[in-house]
Amino acid sequence: MEKSIKLLIAGLLFSSVSVAQVADSIQHYGRGISFNKKEATTAGGVATSERLGHRTSTVASNSLFGLIPGLQVLQNAGNEWENGATLYIRGLGTTNEKSPLILIDGFERSIDNLAVQDIESVTVLKDATSLALYGIRGANGVVYIKTKRGYAGKPVITLDYEFKMGTPRRLPKFVDGYTYAQALNEGLKNDGLSPRYADRELDAFKNQTYPEFYPNVDWMDEALRDHSYGNNVNFSMQGGGENVQYFAQLNYLNDKGILQPTDDNDGYSTQFKYSKLNFLTNLDVKLGATTKLELNLRGNFAEDNRPYTTTADIFNALYQVPSGAMPIKTSHGTWGATSIYRNNPIALISGTGYERGQSRNLYADVKFVQKLDFITKGLSATARIGLDNEARYWERNQRKFASEEATMGWDGEKDQYKKLTDETPLDFTSSIKDVVRHLNINAQVNYDRTWGADHKLNATLFYAMDKMTKRGQNAGRAYMDIVGQAHYTYKSRYLLDFSLSGSASSVLDPDNRWGIFPAIGAGWILSEESALKADWLDMLKLRASYGIAGRADFGTQLFRSSYSGGSSYFFGDTPTSIGGLKESRLAVDGLTYEKSHKLNAGFDFMAWRRLSVTIDGYYDHRTDILVNGDGALSSVLGIATPSINNGIVNSYGVEVAASWKDKIGNVYYQLGGQFSFNRNEIKEMNEVYRPYDYLKRTGHSVGQYFGYEVEGIYKSQQEIDEREVKQVLDEVQPGDLKFKDQNGDKIIDEYDQVALGYSSICPEIYYGFNLAAEYKGFGFTALFQGVANYSQLLDTRSIYRPLVNNNTISQHYYDNRWTANNPDGKYPRLTYNGSKNNYNTNSLWVADASFLKLRTLEIYYQLPERWMKSLPGVSQARVFARGHDLFSIDKMDGVIDPELTGASHPLMSQYTFGVNLRF
Numbered sequence: 017m018e019k020s021i022k023l024l025i026a027g028l029l030f031s032s033v034s035v036a037q038v039a040d041s042i043q044h045y046g047r048g049i050s051f052n053k054k055e056a057t058t059a060g061g062v063a064t065s066e067r068l069g070h071r072t073s074t075v076a077s078n079s080l081f082g083l084i085p086g087l088q089v090l091q092n093a094g095n096e097w098e099n100g101a102t103l104y105i106r107g108l109g110t111t112n113e114k115s116p117l118i119l120i121d122g123f124e125r126s127i128d129n130l131a132v133q134d135i136e137s138v139t140v141l142k143d144a145t146s147l148a149l150y151g152i153r154g155a156n157g158v159v160y161i162k163t164k165r166g167y168a169g170k171p172v173i174t175l176d177y178e179f180k181m182g183t184p185r186r187l188p189k190f191v192d193g194y195t196y197a198q199a200l201n202e203g204l205k206n207d208g209l210s211p212r213y214a215d216r217e218l219d220a221f222k223n224q225t226y227p228e229f230y231p232n233v234d235w236m237d238e239a240l241r242d243h244s245y246g247n248n249v250n251f252s253m254q255g256g257g258e259n260v261q262y263f264a265q266l267n268y269l270n271d272k273g274i275l276q277p278t279d280d281n282d283g284y285s286t287q288f289k290y291s292k293l294n295f296l297t298n299l300d301v302k303l304g305a306t307t308k309l310e311l312n313l314r315g316n317f318a319e320d321n322r323p324y325t326t327t328a329d330i331f332n333a334l335y336q337v338p339s340g341a342m343p344i345k346t347s348h349g350t351w352g353a354t355s356i357y358r359n360n361p362i363a364l365i366s367g368t369g370y371e372r373g374q375s376r377n378l379y380a381d382v383k384f385v386q387k388l389d390f391i392t393k394g395l396s397a398t399a400r401i402g403l404d405n406e407a408r409y410w411e412r413n414q415r416k417f418a419s420e421e422a423t424m425g426w427d428g429e430k431d432q433y434k435k436l437t438d439e440t441p442l443d444f445t446s447s448i449k450d451v452v453r454h455l456n457i458n459a460q461v462n463y464d465r466t467w468g469a470d471h472k473l474n475a476t477l478f479y480a481m482d483k484m485t486k487r488g489q490n491a492g493r494a495y496m497d498i499v500g501q502a503h504y505t506y507k508s509r510y511l512l513d514f515s516l517s518g519s520a521s522s523v524l525d526p527d528n529r530w531g532i533f534p535a536i537g538a539g540w541i542l543s544e545e546s547a548l549k550a551d552w553l554d555m556l557k558l559r560a561s562y563g564i565a566g567r568a569d570f571g572t573q574l575f576r577s578s579y580s581g582g583s584s585y586f587f588g589d590t591p592t593s594i595g596g597l598k599e600s601r602l603a604v605d606g607l608t609y610e611k612s613h614k615l616n617a618g619f620d621f622m623a624w625r626r627l628s629v630t631i632d633g634y635y636d637h638r639t640d641i642l643v644n645g646d647g648a649l650s651s652v653l654g655i656a657t658p659s660i661n662n663g664i665v666n667s668y669g670v671e672v673a674a675s676w677k678d679k680i681g682n683v684y685y686q687l688g689g690q691f692s693f694n695r696n697e698i699k700e701m702n703e704v705y706r707p708y709d710y711l712k713r714t715g716h717s718v719g720q721y722f723g724y725e726v727e728g729i730y731k732s733q734q735e736i737d738e739r740e741v742k743q744v745l746d747e748v749q750p751g752d753l754k755f756k757d758q759n760g761d762k763i764i765d766e767y768d769q770v771a772l773g774y775s776s777i778c779p780e781i782y783y784g785f786n787l788a789a790e791y792k793g794f795g796f797t798a799l800f801q802g803v804a805n806y807s808q809l810l811d812t813r814s815i816y817r818p819l820v821n822n823n824t825i826s827q828h829y830y831d832n833r834w835t836a837n838n839p840d841g842k843y844p845r846l847t848y849n850g851s852k853n854n855y856n857t858n859s860l861w862v863a864d865a866s867f868l869k870l871r872t873l874e875i876y877y878q879l880p881e882r883w884m885k886s887l888p889g890v891s892q893a894r895v896f897a898r899g900h901d902l903f904s905i906d907k908m909d910g911v912i913d914p915e916l917t918g919a920s921h922p923l924m925s926q927y928t929f930g931v932n933l934r935f
Contacts, residue, residue: 083138133265192339197218278366396462582597664701723772723862
């Protein structure tokens, strides 16, 4: 009979689930290797499908916030379907490519081409004994994703539906037309220039007496509607018998964006629209008593629609164009524009045509497993081949819009309308943007044997070939790996792991493509010792590992010099010009891979069948990083210096994860959290000569800001004149920033820059905590996630860089600017021409980007079983309401989001309403 258990993990729906579906006790490493987590010596972390299911994002990477210790997940700008999250494992260990290797069922594939509902578990591999298995691709860590499979048992059919709405988060507030005109005049006056607007024009802005010529357009309000809308439908079947087990799933989702107006054109829309159909079929077929076949097929078809104008150009216009620049349309019905502002935001949305893209991705693999017990007990062999094809097709339908500039005629003069552009019809073009093909071939021999009660051995010999071809010259690459791994357990408490891999990459010099990557790990399960055995103690384990992993995600052909067109040469009695060639790039001599020497120590503790605690500490010494050669080679070469493999970065940190789950009467509850601290230091980067130690980037973290230390704002000309220190960056006047003289030479110049804040790339501290409870079917789950020791540069146009480059100005800057009447203003004086003194990297603009966000809040009701009698075929039903990214506690004054400081599509809060049915 099918056995079921109650699960409560991070807000898990408290419902019966087949034991065959529970994967918590198994640790997956890829390479065909997995074994019981209790016996693991590695530092891997796992999130199961139950935890991921509370955030069914459009792209799967946005479902990983705050779930797994050591995995840092950072949100990106843009429509969610355009930009997945950025992933790092244990912070930053290199100055080059920092992303981890993403594996789907053992093959390198994009996580964002998965539906969240496809995923059974996500395992983060982060120490030497697991990463040495991946050789030349393992140094940045591995995110191993296992998709759902069938099981022998009663078939289960599920049908899920979600309706979601999104609302923009922290849209910037820009000043109205009248305030902008005042601010512009003020900035021009500060620059010693004449005002742009006369008093009667200011009155026209203020009173809106002539709105066509002196308008007041809230471009954000006109261009963006309050909500986006979308649907997510998922259908799955799972089950099987002794010989065939299956999992099949079909997922469809769509999303309609926040632009307006988008339906002004006959026959097409310019709205952000996205739809995707995912399908997944995993079959396990028993061909005989010792033979098994796995057939896996997955794919998706996606289509997106948008204005012909890029998303970046639309939002740059929304952040730049002042409210008083021009009307949306003139009285002639023509798009408004000026000789300065030809980028009418509404015209960019509605009047430039549209683009439509289609993605078609297919992933197929076959796995053949043969037991070889007839040779020796526990021996088996596996062969696997995977074929992937990804393609993207674009249709572009471009047009130009008619625009004109309206100028009012004062004192009886005639109003003027100057044509700036003419309308053109749609012009159709199409192209195949990307075509990627992936071939994977794996073969392995596995030996799994137990002798008596004391000895257990799992050993694997693994071969892999991975070849990727991509449209474009020198765009493909290939890898080859030969891996040996052994896991030994003695008396169920002494653990030993050893792995050794040989790994090669096609991007390296043909004479130096192979690397050797050893690792060793050991563990001691103290709770199995007779002296420590107790009813309350479920497990206490110590473990440690050391080894080497590599990274070679470089560009292709770096080991070859390249040539380009050079000067002309003259030959013959009558000189004739002949074009020549010159070296444009020198080869990287002895190009090799990065080497990551990883040390990890940790312990796992479980007690009272309720409490679980894991703590890990690590140290990573990364060598042979490919860095610029400027500081190591002479500039008299007369050509750009090549890169050199002699960079060094050290990183270290600690990770803590804990959870408590229990039942009191009819109340189930769970509390949990994870915390990680990751710090890195550049030890060698071929840094160019700098005369003072505080100027040197070496010794600081990757992504560290450098700039001027602000001591205040000059409040008067007298203060400027009396200060012995002179700032030579630009002309200084009252309202300008005052900088600290770091070297005591009485001059503020480039030699007075120091380290400011923390890294702008990845926070040093990353944490999350969750809580969940259920009472008689009513329940909730909440996930909070935060970061600290993280900095961002506040240089967003118009918000922190007003007026310059014809920008508008934010209400926040206007209210907090320095003026003679507001000498304690936070921000420097207004300027139209800009200021090299104020608008540079300095401590005013390098901001603390720490935050705590409510990533997920879900409230649900599990319908009683007695109600199912009125729903034929339905065994379980659940309704829920869910919110994502509902609020943020941070230090950005409510102006911008610490994860989005640029002029781009806003981040969104999502509200979802749905139902889960099981048949």
